[in-house]
Amino acid sequence: MQSPLRYGITMPFPAPLPDHPGIARELADAGYTDVWSIEVDGLDGFTPLTLAAAGAPEVNLGTAIVSPYTRGPALLAMTAASLAELAPGRFHLGLGAASRPIVQDWNGTAYDRPYQRVRDTVRFLRAALAGERVAERYDTFEVNGFRLTRPPRTPPPIYLAALREGMLRLAGREADGAILNWLSADDVKRVVPYVHEGGSGKEIVCRVFVCPTEDADAARATFRRMITAYLNVPGYANYQRWLGRGDRLQPMWDAWESGDRRAALAAVPDSVVDELLVHGSPEQCREAIRRYVDNGVTVPVVWLIDAGTGSDPVADALALAP
Known part of the structure; x- marks a missing residue:
């Protein structure tokens, strides 16, 4: 089985945020190439990446994912531009529609036409991050005359969180790749062909739930x-x-x-x-993660699951290093 060229970890860790630059340094030294954030009901999706970049400036950074419903288009472009300037060529913007509880129940925004909202946001961001002035009426929102005053020299690639055929195909057609979640290694073989319908060279990021305990x-x-x-x-x-x-x-x-x-x-x-x-054991877990790669994932991203056995999450992450 092949070893992945990129190997990611999910941040934040339970440790206080001031500790995260040092944690990122340990993980990068152990072989992790990527740090990907989450944004649900804890910390935001961008702050942990900023701290990881401070501790390990060579690592790739990615959001997996932030929602176009919870930030306006211009604010999302500005935030992405900031991370792209901080980590030129190494920041990856992962977008996803999220879910009705997150968008509507927690953030007071109607969860309306998620496919179209994600598609429209990708189209807006392509133009805005390229430094263009955007005056456009999209199907789900309108932007009237926005231009980034500090567009990134290297616009970040955009990946889409995708579940079924429609969003998977959108990720392959209009984005640079897809972010997968909640699937088995065998499921990958079914899912990735929809993304590759949009062309070769698409990245397949997959968050893998891992609990390194026997x-x-x-x-x-x-x-x-x-x-x-x-x-x-x-x-x-x-x-x-x-x-x-x-x-x-x-x-x-x-x-x-x-x-x-x-x-x-x-x-x-x-x-x-x-x-x-x-x-299972760290060795068994690494072997299982490699199966995701063998089946089409290009960037496996470990999400450590705490089984309540008293283990140290940083030590667990280091034990899972490639």
């Missing part, structure tokens, strides 16, 4: 809670049906719909957990 019961118990939190969101539920897990997850969905959270947890089968979560 306590399988603890790993599965933790990840069941993540499954019930995420895969009851309609977009993710439909994605798992499309991938072929509908029959096995239907009892969990039924229990969740009835309000029985405990039954929903118990209804998640081990087989689904073991497909979506990499767990």
Whole structure:
């Protein structure tokens, strides 16, 4: 099996933010080439990358993902330009529609036409980050006369978080690649051809959930809670049906719909957990991550899952280094 040319880690870590430059330095010295952020309900998607760049200025940086609903088009362009200036040629802007709870329930913005909103944002950003004056009425918003006063010398590539055919094809057609999530190594073989319909050379970034422990019961118990939190969101539920897990997850969905959270947890089968979560010894985890690469992922990004066994996340990350 081939080793990935790029190998990423998810930040932030549980440690205080002032510690993150030093953590990034340790991880880069161990062989990690990429740091990718998350933005859900904790820290924003850009600050941890800035700190990582301070500690390890050679690493690639990426957002996986930020939503075009939660920042206006101009602010998103300015923020991306700032990171592109800080890390010229090494910053990657990952966009995604996110979900109705994040966009509408938490941020008070209507979650309307996500495919079109992402597409329109990519088109706007291509022009804005190239330094063009943008005066355009898109299908989902209008920009009247915006121009970046400090456009980056190297505009960042844009990747799209994609689940099913439409967004995967959009990522291949109008972006520089796709960001995948919540799928097995075998699922990659089904998903990536849709991206490559848009042309060769597209990057496939994949966040891989990894729990480096040989306590399988603890790993599965933790990840069941993540499954019930995420895969009851309609977009993710439909994605798992499309991938072929509908029959096995239907009892969990039924229990969740009835309000029985405990039954929903118990209804998640081990087989689904073991497909979506990499767990075992560090050696077993690295081998499993390589399978994602063999099946078409160009940038695997580890998301460490804490099984509650008292392990140190930085030590776990170092043990998983390529």
